[in-house]
Amino acid sequence: MSSAPFRNARGTRDLLPQDLVLVRHLERVAQKVASAASYREVRTPMFEETRLFQRSLGETSDVVSKEMFSVPKRGTEGAELNLADGYTFRPENTASIARAYVQGGFAASAPLQKWFYVGPMFRYERPQKGRERQFSQFGVEAFGPQSPTLDAEVVGVALQFFHALGFDDQLQVRVNSMGDPEDRAIWSEELRKFFADQFAGESTERCPDCVVRFERNVFRLLDCKVPRCVERNEGAPDLFSVMGDDAKRHHQEFGQALRAIGFEPVEDRSIVRGLDYYSRTVFEVHYPPLGARSALCGGGRYDGLVEEMGGRPTPGVGFSIGFTPTELALKELGLPHAADLQDLEDGLMPQVYAIGIGEEDRLELFRLVTELRQAGIRCELDHRGKSPKAQFQEAAKSGARFALVLGAEEREAKQIVLKDLAAKEERKVGQDEVLTLLHQGLGE
Template sequence: MGQKIQSVKGMNDLLPTEQKDFKLTSAYWQAFENKIQNWTRRFDYKQIRTPIVEQTSLFVRSIGEETDVVGKEMYTFADSNDTLSLTLRPEGTASCLRAVVEHNLLHEAPRKLWYMGAMFRRERPQKGRYRQFHQVGIEALGFADPDIDAEMVAMCADLWRELGILQYLTLEINSLGNREERAAHRAALVAYLTEFEDKLDDDSKRRLHTNPLRVLDTKNPDLQEICNNAPRLIDYLGEDSKKHYQTFKDLLTGLEIQFVENPRLVRGLDYYNHTVFEWTTDKLGAQATVCGGGRYDGLIEELGGKAAPSIGFAMGIERLLLLVHEHGSLQVADFPDVFIMQQGDGATLQAMKYAKILRENGFDVAQFSGSTKLKNQFKRADQSGAQFALIIAESELANQEVTLKDLRGERGQITIPAHELISKLNEWKA
């Protein structure tokens, strides 16, 4: 017997049953996917699907060469002819915008798009953080006014309510201003942090000269006082940026969406400007952020397209579903409506005919395969989770009848003419 080959650490199989260290099942995942499709349809967002592999230069240009994602976390490899560097996508926005620019999707009107799929980052796996993870992303392209910023947040709140987790999430918001305002703040921040360079940890020292805003996002408790007293970006905002941010806040207040202003919220990618936001929780340990996003008004132009104001967000599916699994509610329809069992000559073929008719009439059907006593088949029917059992034995075949049993309710067991099967099941299921 050959040696077993295991999956790569931090990349999980999605099975029909719960695993010891990964509680999400394929049925749970599918129920969430169905909810996302309905949710995005309600807000008039259209789906886009992009390749998992992109040119490395796409992420270097969009995310930023000095970010941790590009510098340490991407899965990058040479194409077979060694002339092209390829990367497994670490996030979805860059791929989405690459497709928008390549296919000129903004030539007539703004676009509201969504996507769902696998992302890859070379990180230390832990609860809620994996090397292959999945995201739902929402992108609104070509919209300049702050009402679309508020719509993004309202979309999230709508989904959280449906999933029963709104009370476990906190909305944090901030404004990063425009490029010139961020540059002025960056200069002041670097000057301030340089005074404390001997007290910074190695990670913060590296970021001081590459991405100083990320120093403010440190989790090191020894640096909290330094970061709390650092120059605030909001103090460098001009009138237009302040107006955009204030209108955004007023809209949230009018929609009765509670929020916390966090002047240290910067997000981890270079392309953000103006509005940024995160939904965080204290129910998942260190992995507090369930969803985050913001404006990236200059990114489409950076990728070769005509300048267009844009905003988007992404949620980690694994992290979100862990929160829903433990604290929320998601209805999972993973059981057949009818379990068909048979016994006797000719019963198998007749059972298959009934199964075909039932499926054509909208019922989910499981059929027993093989031959064994009805007693054992009843055990399988009960284990299947089916609501009803359809029994076909010698007497039913002889009399052109069927026997129905309510496995979960109080209707008991009845024998009826075969032609009444669909109407009786519809009556019972109603």
């Protein structure tokens, strides 16, 4: 047996009471902005069949090819582990939700469904600042219409989220279009033709990653940040030059819809998103003052995904926001304002601290405390047999507004001392009226 101390698994973290103040604030803001736009919450399982992600995100995506938390199915006794046939902890939620949409029978008639989710995702990556192996995301998915205003509505919800958290109008929406599948097929051909020379022969000026990209996913060549590769991307064919009219018009109308709600989109052809399922609209929400880590939200349209999951062709659009980068950004910006968290902080503190003078008072005090708790008052008492003085110290530290003091004298008279800890005023009251008085004093 090892004597090494137990630790949380790499890339995970414990959310202790104090940490949960912020997390719960993020969750409720998410819930608020989503439901304001009629998105309803859904929760899918934390793990799915591995093939779901392979199919939807694409075998060549980084997420699927090297970042999956997978477990084999049981019962393949003696056989070597076959991870592809097993389960995988969801690395993102869109695939699961599209699956649930189809499985729930919605794809049969493709009605408008607007859903949101908040919950943990898992990716087997090397942890670093703003990146964990288990992290929470807030996201929305809208199925049904292919309308550009729906794209803009989705973006609007994301913007609302950051707005409600205190981000100012420096928030920026960067947009691009991946076109339709036919467009991408043509584009892919054109790109291969354009880059063919660069990858012909033994040696290439491109980075090793790009060599792989050329083989497996040409589009990603355009993503490369290596300077010498960026140079060599100049003059590459533009998707927009081969894009069909419908997709083009969609993109244009998407831009108009964003302007209608007060956002001037920034066209950014480098946004391609790493997952296979995107089509037409792709976007990111940035907050430029954050510098290198300015990307807060990514999303886009996935018109082919539902069909890929076995449903009738049903367009969809959504985004996801990672809590981890959001928390980092908030910290840097000095947000949220203390007032926004006050109610959550208050919830961590008792409102009343009950003090017993002698050992004989404990049961009576415990009974009284329990009564107050049942009435919804946050009430605490000492369980360690501390001296009255020490109990007063605890009461002061606890943040309670009132103290109750019970001694032999009060017990016999069915009374109790009610003390306002801030005003340092106390008076003896009947035990039967203490609840009413506390409700009054606490303004409830």
